[in-house]
């Protein structure tokens with residue numbers, strides 16, 4: 146082939162080709178110098194680009210896409226301020242173990258290293274490192290195929306997480322002369338997330354520990370939801386009668402109404418289990434680090450995890466099972482079932498009795514919620530609970546404190562990966578980004594159940610939702626504040642947690658062509674909610690509840706330092 150028969154490929158060409166070669170055809174981002182034309186070219190080459198109003202929502206969306214699809218979601222930001230706006234979401238994805246690649250335009254090294262003051266100059270590659278699984282920088286167009294391969298494999302292999310890919314403007318526009326398509330250095334990864342089988346010895350050790358259990362409990366984390374192991378888990382509980390307790394994003398792996406659920410007997414089941422089988426969950430702050438009195442003093446732990454350093458992070462693990470959860474359960478379930486092991490009937494009966502007792506108490510609160518003159522959470526959320534009972538294939542995204550906590554206990558999930566929320570860090574501002582990605586990736590109706598404060602973190606994405614005409618019903622539960630609307634430490638100024646309990650949030654939908662609803666009583670919520678979701682239109686229901694409703698920090702008030710406000 147003569148010199149002038151060579152093809153010219155730019156860095157941008159190669160980036161798009163490498164992403165598409167690896168099955169990635171969507172990007173979520175906010176453009177500007179130096180990535181705007183790259184996003185346009187991606188659209189011309191058949192990729193879908195979703196433009197957001199702020200980078201953290203876009204990166205959250207890409208992370209949620211990764212969680213739902215077991216392939217890295219891809220986010221695109223500009224340099225420096227855009228990169229920094231996306232950094233929280235990159236860190237959140239890594240903490241949540243969601244596979245994500247965040248690509249940001251950046252500066253050439255010589256400007257950064259000589260501190261020459263480039264436009265939006267920042268050493269992003271090094272700034273990103275503490276907040277992601279790995280950071281990579283591509284200085285040569287010829288390396289782009291390898292860089293994308295590395296980024297994809299890093300994001301999805303082992304414990305999934307966030308990867309930062311630093312893209313200097315120069316690399317995006319760099320030209321590469323290639324003889325043919327094969328010559329570009331772009332290739333499709335072979336087996337990006339290899340299976341990791343557990344050892345036979347580890348399986349036998351775990352079976353021995355579980356067989357001694359009189360009061361076993363299966364604790365399910367979002368790692369189990371991500372690993373898509375619902376089939377193996379259903380067999381496990383059906384064959385052994387071991388009760389299960391799902392963490393919030395693991396709800397629906399086994400339907401919440403399954404007779405083995407211990408969700409309504411959380412304290413009793415956690416506090417009395419003698420063997421806890423931890424599947425894709427971490428014994429972190431959400432589980433009081435595995436300590437008593439949340440758990441029994443002499444509890445034994447069997448832990449299934451893909452990351453060996455997770456074992457003994459907080460407690461001695463009596464039977465660590467290392468591997469990808471699918472491979473581990475494919476070995477552990479038959480090995481245990483073949484022993485004929487069953488949980489003790491007395492244990493199961495104790496959990497059922499505690500469940501019935503707590504359900505009865507909850508039912509009273511729900512009934513009161515319908516008629517309470519002070520319209521509150523139960524009256525606001527009961528219609529949502531009833532809707533999900535009838536329409537389990539609806540997705541729920543939730544954030545806030547009381548709104549999040551009460552909604553988690555009230556709204557049962559019957560299908561896996563249908564609930565996304567604030568995750569391990571309890572980050573506010575993830576709701577609308579997660580909802581957008583869920584609607585885009587699944588095409589199904591999505592309900593974003595938001596506290597009024599939480600909604601404020603990314604409320605402008607209502608315009609994004611309307612612009613793409615997504616079937617998202619945003620429900621803002623407005624109690625006029627962070628936690629509630631009654632904060633008034635000193636007469637001269639509103640308390641630190643106070644917001645506007647009369648805010649007309651619903652007009653934000655109307656402002657962008659969506660449908661607006663205002664609700665301030667149970668009956669209207671009952672009539673409005675199903676109509677809104679069934680419309681499959683972008684809409685916002687502003688649910689004004691009494692400002693006195695809501696506890697400080699919802700269900701995690703115990704994490705606040707001792708009360709330090711002296712009397713004024």
Ligand SMILES: Cc1ncc(Cn2c(C)c(CCOP(=O)(O)OP(=O)(O)O)sc2=O)c(N)n1
Nearest residue numbers: 545546547548571573596597598599626627628
């Ligand atoms: C990014 C960020 N900022 C601040 C917080 C602190 N915070 C904040 C600000 C919450 C909002 C609670 O108010 P809400 O209106 O969303 O919900 P409720 O009033 O129903 O409790 S919950 C919570 O932990 C956070 N978790 N994440």
Ligand SMILES: [Mg+2]
Nearest residue numbers: 596597626628
């Ligand atoms: Mg509130």
